[in-house]
Amino acid sequence: MSMKQDPQAQALQALRNEIRKHDQAYYVYDAPLISDAEYDALMQALQKLEVDHPELITPDSPTQRVGGAPLPSFASIRHAVPMLSLGNAFEETDILAFDKRVSEGLRNDGLLGLADEVEYNCELKLDGLAIGIRYENGVLTHAATRGDGQTGEDVTSNIRTIASVPLRLQGENLPAVLEVRGEVLMNRQDFLTLNRQQDARGEKVFVNPRNAAAGSLRQLDPRITAKRPLRFFAYGWGDISDFTSPLPLTHADMLAWFSQLGFPLAQERRVVKGAQGLLEFYRHVSHVRASLPYEIDGVVYKVNQLASQRALGFVSRAPRFAVAHKFPAEEVSTQLLGIEVQVGRTGAITPVARLQPVFVGGVTVTNATLHNEDEIRRKDVRIGDTVIVRRAGDVIPEVVRPLPELRPADASEFVMVTECPVCGSAIERLPDEAISRCSGGLFCGAQRKQSLLHAASRKALDIEGLGEKIIDQLVEQGWVHSLADLYRLSVEKVMGLERMGRKSAENLVNALEKSKQVELSRLIYALGIRHVGETTARDLARYFGSLAALGQATEEDLLKVPEVGPAVSGSIRRFFAEPHNQEVVADLLQVGLQPKQVEKSSNDTLAGKTFVLTGTLPTWSRDEAGKLIIDAGGKVSGSVSKKTSYVVAGDDAGSKLEKARQLGVNVIDEDELRKILGLS
Template identity: 90%
Template sequence: MVIKHDPEAQALQALRNEIRKHDQAYYVQDAPLISDAQYDALMHELQKLEAAHPEWITPDSPTQRVGGAPLSSFASIRHAVPMLSLGNAFEEADITAFDKRVTDGLRDAGLLGLADMVEYNCELKLDGLAIGIRYENGVLAHAATRGDGQTGEDVTSNIRTIASVPLRLQGENLPSVFEIRGEVLMNRQDFIKLNQQQDARGEKVFVNPRNAAAGSLRQLDPRITAKRPLRFFAYGWGEISGFTSPLPLTHADMLAWFSQLGFPLAQERRVVKGVHGMLEFYRHVSRVRASLPYEIDGVVYKVNHLAAQQALGFVSRAPRFAVAHKFPAKEVSTKLLGIEVQVGRTGAITPVARLQPVFVGGVTVTNATLHNEDEIRRKDVRIGDTVIVRRAGDVIPEVVRPLPELRPADAREFVMVTACPVCGSAIERLPDEAVSRCSGGLFCAAQRKQSILHAASRKALDIEGLGEKIVDQLVDQGWVHSLADLYRLSVEKIMGLERMGRKSAENLVNAIEKSKQVELSRLIYALGIRHVGETTARDLASYFGSMTALMQASEEELLKVTEVGPVVSGSIRRFFAEQHNQDVIADLLQVGVQPKQLEKSQNDTLAGNTFVLTGTLPTWSREEAGKLIMEAGGKVSGSVSKKTSYVVAGDDAGSKLEKARQLGVNVIDEDQLRRMLGLS
């Protein structure tokens, strides 16, 4: 603890403040006030003082940026406010349509003054890794990656090593909780230098600055991250609470406030009006893009007035008040050496072009997608052609078209395989579908990992703790070939997995054992039968009552089930016609999986009614609400139609609520549902 009147303590605090001032000048304002040698001398003096008085070291001291001991794994952090992604626009017409949606939305909300020539804050779309950093009482508390938008990885120790991230916010009267959001990236020159160092040491070189930034930030050893030239730029915020002063009224003013708090901002930004202003900013950034020190893949437009942002709200996983205007994909030509097929996690057969290596968009590309057989025919792509390759959205390489004028005489047409190259099962393609698929299902090794993850998911067998990393190891070790093999795993065997101790292994084995007592509908859903979702699985379980009856059902019997049509019934019959799928189910029953029918209460007050659940309910999860509806004789559907009786809407309800209003379907909340169920 620092003693206020101790001369050495006062000198230490003054030294910290001096170093923070120089950090701000160097990393945020890009205007250093002293030489590197002078800065090093100040830091050395601070380290000496803290070494003499370790009890005076605080988490926000400049010396605490050095990485600590390696982590065994990243913990998870749930975002207090979800980290949503942005919708994309590629053409000028998309921006005109975005502006119209915004204008119409503001008029519908009664904000006529803001709807007339809408004001937008324009920013760069930085090509890095999105991060949320939480400060409590002005001091950095924790940091997390975007993850799935709801939960991210805890990278606090690594974020602390980035010099442009303040450990303590500047200024007075700070919020008690403040979450800044932004991008961690690496400048082009820093990236080149890092790769030269990696190559000289015989270590892995990175393919582009984004890859290098992401790999550096997600190091389990923070000391490695500390050696990497990472930078942070702020552009948004999450939770802000405990703030007595009024918040700024516009997005641009919020960014200005962030700068006062000590955060660096990308300098290319401006406030404009209407479509013309947005497109002019886009054209300006396109001209200066090559001269920027870091990579970008577009620009972002956000409605500037925060009241307007709030009125527009969100749809699905993206805000209505913002859009990313992406740059055109980069294109180059190269030789198509061959076409192979890959089996995806859901059995989809995707033709993949094997290319003569070519550098496009900062990446050396050797493979590119050809999407499906029809696309190959439509584009008339042949093996041996010179083709145009594009990195679509600067991410996924695809073959755009061949150059027929350069076609060699021995160019060959592609012939789709008839058997799965992984498991030998038949390849099937339904009449109205573009994609061919492997019929191997649970048997196919290419689909095995995804099949197991799906089966273990919360809405299926609900095996807590069985995540992607563990499944990868179980399959790669050859310990799990089918679902039934999960039930043969021992604590000792699981302890042999990477970063798996006895307690974790015991918890996983207990969760697997618990899943043996599973509702029939959940087991049917867990099998991953194509076109059979949760609702259809419940209908099948209710109608047939047992797995044996379902497996033996004819298509005619299946068609008697509510909302099961020819496509779904055909898919079910084909699944159960495969001997290896029958073997897997028999094996599950053999190891003790005991499917049971959903118990129904005597309450049938909701019989004949179909409900759709959307948004976040106040006290129930949607699964809990759905189960209560079904126990009362009602039906739960995943989509809204004219046959829907009620839509139960919670917070942040999206397109389903809008469709219900368009169709005139009754919309109720949780309290009204409770009353219908007789629970209040």
């Protein structure tokens, strides 16, 4: 007997369809058709049938929302279509400029009449966690967070526990693949209830609904996620393939289709025309914002016609056809208790305000940035002041201004420290710069991970297998305090790192040994001297020939190197004058680094010429071509300008080629570059 003829299977399917109908009425249309008790009775009937007939349980059954066993970690999922961010706008002038850019772009493409206004779909900017949910033949198969836009975390098990996410899509003739994108969030009232429950159990309470939603969705144990009151709202899509029916022509109609498929949509949305329509929607949402059941931090405008979206395309990591209009940052007052300094990963010294705790922008704030010494002076912020603090979304809280009328008599001015609080090296600040910096780049613990990662990079020492995660472990274990310590690592010690077997440990130690025979230019670049990039490092190596000569060079000597000016020469001298850096350089030579000495090149074929490389060349990599250009006395730049001599273009050349054509810069291919270099 087939499943279609099996009365138990038919009863199961009928119950599942009935429950899905009520799920859609409740979560999508906010119009329940039955009471909670009646709904519970339907679920109990379905559960009983599935207990009696476990062979008939399917992954898309409403009973399968409760998570299974905990996961050891989240796997990664690569998005078939990148999940891009939106550009932000804050002022009305930003919106007028956005509408002008869109209008001009569409008129140039013949998609908008001279007197016509652009039609937009306006939505809420929900304050939750962006998710992409993939359906194959109508059944949920995968779900992933945004991540870096290209790759996200696999949260499929957790997404399946959210009642407002359909496990099976409604309707017929569905695409073979449909990825629906939207926001996972938590209503304000649900958030307050959850925090009361957490507090009663003596467990961690959440600072705001967004953090509660993100923390709940990223649980390795889906059973915990299943107990959290999460909701999902759809607002976009990624991959859609093998669909025989024509897709809707507008963004608004796509969302209406999603509603028919079973997805909930945020109700405050509207189709408008022109910039004034956008601003009217913004003012309307600002007025009703407090009455919404969930948090939002702005509104989103998208060109409604999908053909127009495609014509406008993308710039960098954001679409040209959409923008997020953010609400103003929330501001509150509190007392400034003190000012400390933090040392960043690049040595930047940032003054940080220690505040009387205050709730702002959805979180309790105890610290806020003061940016730099000049900003403190300009704002006349003093320790003991009552200050205005601002925070918007995930932006780091900042001190906006003091309230001088409330200043106590004992308020004191901030004095910048002269030594690094982490390593004791001198703090330097150049006359034309706003940021003070620690000069102990190779030694400072705050900069340690960043300096090691830079030194191990492909264009520096090129230590294969030494990535960020391994460096994190080496530093946190206390095994590596400076670059030279890497070369003291043994296979046995490296094997003590997480997920590091003998073969991997041997490969890393061998890679370290191999990197001891390094070109002088790469070692100079690996030192991380401020203002000394890859090209300058090559110029220095060609001119001085040895690390010892470079270390002893005066500023006058350094200024004789082509392209080295006062800022670069001063930075190099300060680097080698710092005793801590001298110790690390000496230690590197002691552990066996043997930089290859070079002679100043007499080949000046391309002296004074600047090249830009773009696209894929037939036989050379861009690095190989760049090295040949530099060895011949030329310069390689990453951007095209009027000063560019040649753009060397290969296959799939992008915006640099277009800019070269606009500026009238000579465009050549690999064969022509070979002729210029005298290699053909």
